[in-house]
Amino acid sequence: MKNFLAVKNNQVSNINEIPLLDFSSLHEKIIEKCKKSKIRPICFFGLGKASSVRLFVALADDKNSEILVSSSILNRSTTYPSLTPKVPAFHIFERDFHEEFGIKFEGHPWLKPVSYRKNRFDSNSKIENYPFFEMTGEELHEVAVGPIHAGIIEPGHFRFVCSGETVYHLEIQLGYQHRNLEKLFLDNKKIAPHLAESIAGDTVIGHTLAYLNAVESLTGTEISRRAQIIRIIALELERIAMHLADLSAIANDIAYLMGSAVFGTTRTTVINTLLSICGNRFGRGLLRPGGVIFDVDETLIKKIKTNLAKVSVITDRMAGVMFTCSTVTSRLDKTGTVSKEDAIKIGAVGISARASGVNIDSRINHPFGAYAEMKLKNKYNKTGDVSARTHIRYVEIGQSINIINRLLPELEKDSCSESIFCEIKNNLNPESFVISIVEGWRGEIVHTMLTDEAGQIIKHKIKDPSFNNWYMLALAMRNNGISDFPLCNKSFNLSYCGNDL
Amino acid sequence: MLNTLRMKFFHGKQYIPNVRKAAIDGRHRGLPILFQEKCTSSCSECAKCCPANAINREKLEIDLGKCIFCGDCERACKQQAIKFSAFYKLSTTDRDSLIVKGNMSEADYYKQAITAKEKSKALFGKSLKLRQVSSGGCNGCEFELNACSNPNFDMGRFGIDVVASPRHADGLLITGPLTENMAAALDDAYECIPAPKIIILAGACAISGGLFQNSDALNRSFLEKHPIDLYIPGCPVHPLTVINGILDFVGHK
Numbered sequence: 001m002k003n004f005l006a007v008k009n010n011q012v013s014n015i016n017e018i019p020l021l022d023f024s025s026l027h028e029k030i031i032e033k034c035k036k037s038k039i040r041p042i043c044f045f046g047l048g049k050a051s052s053v054r055l056f057v058a059l060a061d062d063k064n065s066e067i068l069v070s071s072s073i074l075n076r077s078t079t080y081p082s083l084t085p086k087v088p089a090f091h092i093f094e095r096d097f098h099e100e101f102g103i104k105f106e107g108h109p110w111l112k113p114v115s116y117r118k119n120r121f122d123s124n125s126k127i128e129n130y131p132f133f134e135m136t137g138e139e140l141h142e143v144a145v146g147p148i149h150a151g152i153i154e155p156g157h158f159r160f161v162c163s164g165e166t167v168y169h170l171e172i173q174l175g176y177q178h179r180n181l182e183k184l185f186l187d188n189k190k191i192a193p194h195l196a197e198s199i200a201g202d203t204v205i206g207h208t209l210a211y212l213n214a215v216e217s218l219t220g221t222e223i224s225r226r227a228q229i230i231r232i233i234a235l236e237l238e239r240i241a242m243h244l245a246d247l248s249a250i251a252n253d254i255a256y257l258m259g260s261a262v263f264g265t266t267r268t269t270v271i272n273t274l275l276s277i278c279g280n281r282f283g284r285g286l287l288r289p290g291g292v293i294f295d296v297d298e299t300l301i302k303k304i305k306t307n308l309a310k311v312s313v314i315t316d317r318m319a320g321v322m323f324t325c326s327t328v329t330s331r332l333d334k335t336g337t338v339s340k341e342d343a344i345k346i347g348a349v350g351i352s353a354r355a356s357g358v359n360i361d362s363r364i365n366h367p368f369g370a371y372a373e374m375k376l377k378n379k380y381n382k383t384g385d386v387s388a389r390t391h392i393r394y395v396e397i398g399q400s401i402n403i404i405n406r407l408l409p410e411l412e413k414d415s416c417s418e419s420i421f422c423e424i425k426n427n428l429n430p431e432s433f434v435i436s437i438v439e440g441w442r443g444e445i446v447h448t449m450l451t452d453e454a455g456q457i458i459k460h461k462i463k464d465p466s467f468n469n470w471y472m473l474a475l476a477m478r479n480n481g482i483s484d485f486p487l488c489n490k491s492f493n494l495s496y497c498g499n500d501l
Numbered sequence: 502m503l504n505t506l507r508m509k510f511f512h513g514k515q516y517i518p519n520v521r522k523a524a525i526d527g528r529h530r531g532l533p534i535l536f537q538e539k540c541t542s543s544c545s546e547c548a549k550c551c552p553a554n555a556i557n558r559e560k561l562e563i564d565l566g567k568c569i570f571c572g573d574c575e576r577a578c579k580q581q582a583i584k585f586s587a588f589y590k591l592s593t594t595d596r597d598s599l600i601v602k603g604n605m606s607e608a609d610y611y612k613q614a615i616t617a618k619e620k621s622k623a624l625f626g627k628s629l630k631l632r633q634v635s636s637g638g639c640n641g642c643e644f645e646l647n648a649c650s651n652p653n654f655d656m657g658r659f660g661i662d663v664v665a666s667p668r669h670a671d672g673l674l675i676t677g678p679l680t681e682n683m684a685a686a687l688d689d690a691y692e693c694i695p696a697p698k699i700i701i702l703a704g705a706c707a708i709s710g711g712l713f714q715n716s717d718a719l720n721r722s723f724l725e726k727h728p729i730d731l732y733i734p735g736c737p738v739h740p741l742t743v744i745n746g747i748l749d750f751v752g753h754k
Contacts, residue, residue, distance in 0.1 A: 116682050118718040127682045147686045150665035152633045152646045155683055176683045179637050180718035188715060191552035194571060198712050201641025201737060245644070248651075258505055264651040265515040272526065279528040279585075282641055282737065285571045293576070294528075317511065321504045497639050500682075 003029045004059070004068035007435065009366040010217045015431045015450065018056070019070050023080050026072040030057060034087040038062040038360075040347050043435060043448050044093035045461045046101055051076055053101050058435055058448070062365040067435050074103055082108035089347025092467060114467075115500040116175035119183070133171050135161045140168070143482060147176045154496035162482055170477040170485075172470055177500035185460045197284050200464060200498040204282045205231075205238040206440025207462075207498075210447040213368060214436035215289050218449060219426040224418040227291035228369045229407050233304070234274065234283050234292075236400040239441040240311065241270040243393040243400075246493050250390050251322065253487045254331040262318045266311055273307045276300060291421035301408050308401050319394045332387035336476035336488035339384055348472050350443015350465045352492050355392045356384035362439040370407065389491040430455040442466060442495065464498025515652045520744050529739070530570040530585040532610055533563050537603035540582035547574035547583060553711055565591060565599040566708040569736035590614070592733045592746020599708070599732055615749040621730070622752030624697060625671055628660040629751060631701065632670035634690050637713065638677030641737035642704040646676070654740045661747055667691075672699035672730070678706040678713040681720040688723060699730040701747070703738045711736060 003025070005018050021029070033039050043058035052073050059068040074080060082105035083090040092114065094105045099113040102121030113120060116127045132142075140163055147155035157173035181199060185192055196211035197204045209231055216223060244267035251259030271281040278286035278294045286292055296304070322328050338348070343356035353360055361378050363371045379395045381388035428451050436447045443465030450459040469492060476488050517523045525531075540561055548558040551574055555567035563574075563583075575583045588607040593599050593614040601610060635643050649656040650663065664670050667690045679687065691700075702724075705711030710719060733746045 118681075128685060147683065148632075148634055148690055152635070152643050152663055154635045154638065154640055154643060155686065176680065176686070177635075177637050177677070178680055178682050178718050179678060179713050179716050181716075184713065184716055191712060194552040194569065194712055198639045198641070201639030202644060204641070258508060261515075261652045262508065262512050265512070265653055268648070268651070268653050275526050276528055279526075279530045279572065280570070281645075281739070284569075284641075284736065285530075285573075293572075314512070318508060321508045325505070495640065497637070 004033070004070045006061075006066045006068055008066065009362075009368055009437045010213050010434060012217050012220075012429055012432050012434045013069075015433050018433060021070060021072050023072045023074060026057070026070055027081055027083060029070070030059070030083060031086045033059055033068065034089070039068070040089050041087070041093055042067070042437070042444070042446050043461060043463065044090065044097060045448070045459065046074070046097055047450065047459055048101055053103065055097070056448075060366065060437075062360055065366055067366070069433070069435070076101065076103060079104040079106050081106050084108045088345045089468075091346070092471065113175065115178045117178055117501075118180045127173070127175050130173060132159045132173075133161075133169065135168060137163070139163045156496050158485070160477075160482055160485075165481045165483065167477045167480055167482050167485070170474045172474055174470065174496060174499050177497040179497070179501065181501040182460055182462060186457060189457070193288055199462060199501070200495045201282060202242060202495065203238070203440045203442065203445070203464070203498065204284055205234045205287065206438055206445050207464075208287045209235060210436045210438040210445045212287055212289055213438065214434050214447045214449045215428070216424070217434045217436065218428045218432055218451065219424050220429070221290060221424050221426065223291045224420060224422075226411065226418050227420045229410055230292045230296055230420065231287060232370050233296070233404050233407055234277070234286055235438070235440075236403050237270060237274055238283060239400045240397050241267050241274070242441040243397050244270060244315070246393055246490065247390065249490045249493070250386070250487065251328075253490050254328060256322065256325070256328055259318060259322045259328070262314065266314050266318075269307050269311055273304055276303055288421065290424045291419070293421060295420050296411055298412070301411055304404065305408060308404060312398070312401050315394065315397055323391065323394075329387065331487065332390055333385060335386040335484050336480055336491060337383065337385040338472050338476050340382070342475055343384065343472065346471050346475070347468050349468050350439070351392050351396065351441070352389060352469050352472055353443065354378070354380040355388035357382040360444075362437045362444045366437045368438070374403065374406070376403070386487055386491040428455040428457065440465065442493070443469065462501060464495050466494035466496075466498045469494055470499060516655050517653055520654060520741060521748070523741055525587050525589055525741065527587050529587045529589065530572050532586050532588040532591060532607055533568070533575070533601055534584050534586055534607075535561055535563065535601060535603045535605065536582045536584070537561060539580045540603075542580055544579075546577040546579070550574060550577045553705060553709075553714070561603045563601045564709070565601060565734040566596060566732060567705055567711065567714070568734065569705050569711055571736075589739050589741045590745045590749070591735070591742050592731060592749065594731055594750065596729070596732060599734060615746070617750060617752040621699070621750060625699070625751045626753065629672070629747065630662050630664045630670050631672050631674040632667040632690060632694060633663050633674040633676070634687055636675060636677040636683040636687055636707075637680035637719070638704065638706060642676040642706070642735070645735075645737045645740055646674070646703065646743065649740045649743050654744060656744050659744070659748060659753060661744070667693035668695070670694050670698070672701060674701045674703060675707045676703050678710045678716065678719050679721045679723060681718050684720040684723065691723070691727065700727055701731040701733065702729055703733040703735075703743065705734060705736045708732050708734060
C-alpha cells in the first residue's frame with residue numbers, strides 16, 4: 001500500500017484515496033520524506049470525533065511540484081511521539097493540533113497554544129494567565145511589549161529576556177485577533193467569499209484567490225482565461241502595493257523619512273489603480289466564485305500601464321538613493337540575521353525565507369493558471385538580514401511589474417474576450433479533498449477543504465504564511481539590540497490575524 | 502546629499518491640497534443611494550444577498566454601520582434601485598444617522614450626519630490626539646488609518662495625530678469587531694486615557710461586528726459601558742471618510 005497520495009496544487013481527490021496509516025509508520029515515513037531537501041509540511045490538521053481524531057498531513061515536494069497527503073487515526077486518550085525533534089518545521093503545526101484536540105506529542109519542547117481559539121481543548125488556559133518562558137541570572141531582565149503597540153498595528157504580545165540591551169530570547173504571544181474564522185466559514189457559507197477577503201485585510205486577493213481556487217476545483221468549474229489573467233494582475237498589484245508599504249515602513253523605522261514618504265505615496269498610486277479596477281483600494285469585491293466581477297477594459301489597461309511605468313521609475317530611483325545611503329545601510333546590514341539552515345529547519349516560507357537564501361516560491365514550485373506557462377525565475381538573497389528582506393521586496397516589485405506587463409497585452413486580444421464571470425451551478429464534489437496554494441505577497445497561502453457525503457464542506461483549514469514565519473522573528477532577535485526590534489518586526493511584517501484567524 | 506535633494510525635487514508635492522473637496526475615482530463605493538420609485542418589485546434580492554444583514558427590505562433602508570460596501574446588492578437589484586455613489590463623507594455622531602433611507606441624497610445624508618458639539622470644538626478643535634486600538638481588525642482599517650498620516654492625506658496638518666501612549670491621548674480610535682481575547686487590553690487602554698475623552702469607532706466591524714457579527718469569539722461589552730462619539734463607516738474606512746469625519750466632529754470648516 002502507498003504511504004502517500006501525490007496530488008497537484010488544486011487537484012481534487014477522493015477522501016478514500018488518502019492512505020490511512022497507523023501513527024508509528026506515518027511518523028517514520030514523514031521523517032524519511034522530510035530528510036530529502038525541498039520536502040516540508042504545509043498542512044497538518046485533524047477531523048475530530050468523540051473518542052478519536054483523524055489526522056491529515058500534507059507535505060509539499062517543491063522539486064516535483066507535488067503535494068504528498070497521508071493520514072492516521074489518533075486516539076484522544078493516548079500520547080504520541082512528536083515529529084518536531086526530528087523535523088523542527090512541525091513545531092507550530094503540532095502546537096496548533098494540540099491546542100484544538102488536547103492530544104499530547106511526547107518530546108515536543110513547547111506545546112504552547114497558538115491562538116487561544118474559542119474551541120481550544122483546554123479552556124482553562126487563558127491568554128492572560130500564560131506562564132512565559134523564564135531565564136534567571138543576575139544580569140537578566142524582562143521587557144514586556146503589547147498587546148497594544150505604539151503605532152497603528154494589530155495586537156500581539158512580545159516578551160523579551162535581555163541582558164542589558166542584548167536580547168537573549170523573544171517569546172511571541174498571539175491570539176488577540178482570534179475571531180473563530182474557520183467556524184464562521186462553515187456556519188455562514190453564503191458569505192464565505194466575503195469572509196475570505198477579511199482573513200487578512202492586507203492580503204485580500206491572496207487569500208480570496210486561494211479560497212476560490214479550492215471551491216472552483218471542488219465544483220469542477222473552469223473559469224475563463226480572461227478572468228484568470230485579471231486575478232493574477234490583481235494578485236501582483238497587491239504584491240507591489242504591500243512591498244512598497246513595507247519599504248516605506250522600514251524606511252520610517254530607521255528615521256529615513258525621504259524613503260518613507262516616497263514609497264508611501266508610490267503605494268497610493270498602486271492601490272488607487274486597484275480602486276479604479278474594482279472600486280476598493282484593497283481589491284475587495286473583485287473576486288467571486290466563477291470569475292471576477294469587474295473587467296479591465298482598454299482605458300484601464302492604459303491606466304495600469306502608465307501607473308506602473310511611473311511606479312517603476314520612481315521606485316528604481318528611490319531605491320538607488322536609499323540603498324547607497326550609508327546611514328541606511330549601516331542600520332539594515334547584519335541586523336536580525338536568520339541563517340539559511342535555521343530558515344529551512346523551521347519551515348520558513350515566502351519573502352522572509354527567500355531573503356535567507358531558501359529557494360522557494362509557490363508561483364514557481366506549485367503554479368496554477370497563467371503562472372504555469374510563465375517560467376518565472378526565483379529571486380532570492382543570501383544574507384538573511386533586514387537588508388536582504390528589504391532588498392528582496394524591491395526586486396520583487398520589478399518582477400511583479402514585469403509579470404503584469406506580460407499579461408496585459410493578452411487582455412487586448414480578441415481571442416481573450418470571453419465572459420469574465422459565470423455563476424457556479426455545480427455542487428461541491430462529495431467526499432473530496434483539495435489543497436490550494438497561492439503565493440501571496442508574504443508567502444505561501446494554503447487553503448485545504450474536505451467535503452462529506454452530502455457535498456458539504458466539513459473542514460476548511462487556512463494557513464497564512466505568517467503561521468510558519470513568526471518563529472523566524474524570534475530567531476532573528478537573538479543577540480540583537482532590543483532597540484532593533486521594531487525594525488526586525490517590520491522587515492518580516494507578519495500577519496497577526498492571519499495567524500490567529 | 503545631492504542625490505537626496507534631486508530625489509526630493511523629482512518626487513514633487515504629493516499632498517492633496519483640499520481634503521474637504523478632494524476628487525475620488527468614480528468607481529469608489531461610497532454612499533448608497535436608494536431610488537424608492539424604482540423599487541417596484543416585491544422581491545428581496547438585495548437583502549438576501551447582503552453578507553452583513555445591512556439591508557432592511559421592509560423599510561428600504563441600508564445600515565452603513567453594518568454595510569461592507571461590497572456592491573452585491575447593487576448588482577442583485579434588477580430594477581437598479583440601489584446605486585453606490587462615490588460620496589465619501591459618511592461619518593456620523595449618532596448610530597441612527599448611519600441608516601440610509603429611501604431617496605436620501607448625498608446632501609440629505611451629510612446634513613443629518615454630524616452634530617458638532619460646542620464642547621468638542623472647544624476641546625479638540627485645534628488638536629486631537631488619538632490612541633488607536635485594533636481588536637480583531639483584519640489590518641485593512643489599520644492600513645487606511647496609517648494612510649491618513651502619509652504625505653498624500655497628511656492628517657497631521659489639522660493637528661490630528663495618532664499617538665503612541667493612551668496617556669498622551671484625547672480619545673480612543675477602535676477598529677475590529679472587539680475580540681474576547683482583546684477585551685481586557687481595550688479596557689486598560691481606555692482607563693489610561695485622561696478625561697475628557699472620546700471614543701471613535703472605525704469600520705463596519707467596530708460599529709456592528711460587520712462580517713463577524715455572528716462570531717462566538719467576540720466580547721462587545723465595552724461598547725455598552727461607554728458612549729460613542731463618532732462612527733466612521735467603511736470596509737475598510739477610506740482615509741477621506743476618516744479625516745472629513747473627524748474634521749466635522751471638531752467643527753472644522
